[in-house]
Amino acid sequence: MEGNMGKKWHTLSVFLLMVLTSVSYGQKREIERAVASSEVPESARNWLETAYQGHGKTKWYFQTDGEKEVYEAKLKWKRNWHSVEFAPEGDIRNVEILIRTRDLDQEVRENMFRYLSGEYSSFKIDRLQIHYTGSSSALRDLIAGDNTGPELVREYEVEFVGRKNGVSTLWEGQFDKCGNFMEKRKIELSSTDVLDF
């Protein structure tokens, strides 16, 4: 009798384990969490200290989509928010600077707005970032003196609401250094039910 019960429990445990394993394998989980600076590779911290001399408070985050892993530092520098992305080994990958629409160069603004007003009956930019990629030294020079040399690749990441055929949609659009449209993807906001009722 006891042996039978034990066998049943054993079978049930194996079944549950299989279900849990298959569920966790089936999900590709995007995770982003705050981490202590001590958890961040030393080379990343050193790069940040050298590039942003005398910076204020920095918050560190670890992000993964199940495949790619990055460390990200967020800090305010010269009145703008900067997001600095590092590889897991601590190598600098890119710098994103949050700006306002009025900070855009005229040519970039004109090209960007030409695309948006041509594509949508109305639009509103909600969030605008300049995305810089380049060598470690070029990115360091950028931060030190706002020097955007030719070795840096500059792109714009724009989150905007575009209205078309009576439907408003939130998009993340990528524009090149001149403000020409490259690509876009739809942004699904997480639910706001707890804030609405």
Place this chain on the structure above:
Amino acid sequence: MKKFWILFVTGLICLALHESQAQQRHRFTSGLFPEAQLTYDLSDAYYITHKIESQHGMFDAQRLNRELAYSHTLTDLQSFVGRRITPFVKVDLGYQYRIEDGENTHRPIQQVAILQRGNFFRIGHRIRTDQTFFSEEAVLLRLRYRYAVQLPLQGTQLDPGEKYLTLSNEVIYMTQSAEDDIENRLVASLGFYVDDNTKYEVGVDYRTDDYLVPDRFRSRLWLKFGVYWSL
């Protein structure tokens, strides 16, 4: 965020006012406040929300020996139909049936909810009007504004399995038969974001009212816990 602190400080001032008035006459009750909410889409633009919330009194400072005793205060059954105007703006029309001792009431509700995104948090603005109908008394009209901040506790965005903090303050102006009053609701909750379809919250809800009625100032502290589903 600055607006939140202004409202939060307003709430604290209300609390201080309460304490000073409480010296004269203490009208304080406390209890449990469970709630459950279900939202589902009708189409890309339209959605339905059902909510049930219930207040259960456990403590009343005016009881002779201040003993704990259970009493059902009220239960609200609400349903809303909502439309997404933009990804950040929603408009809802709702109806509430309130079950309470004495008289059950009917209340149409209209609201606009606006989402604002920050670097590390989300802000929800809610402007609401409602009208409560009684069988004998005149209709009660209310105008409400709520400011809520949702702060992920483990990063800049909420991921499944993470916790968040919600702080909100709501100011309510009401008028009935040419008499008016103000109510304030300060809520702090810890949320568990299981996934985008399931959230749990536990928190405290501190309500003060009868500010404009002499010697009637009242406060209520509720232990709130809720579950929120969206399909």
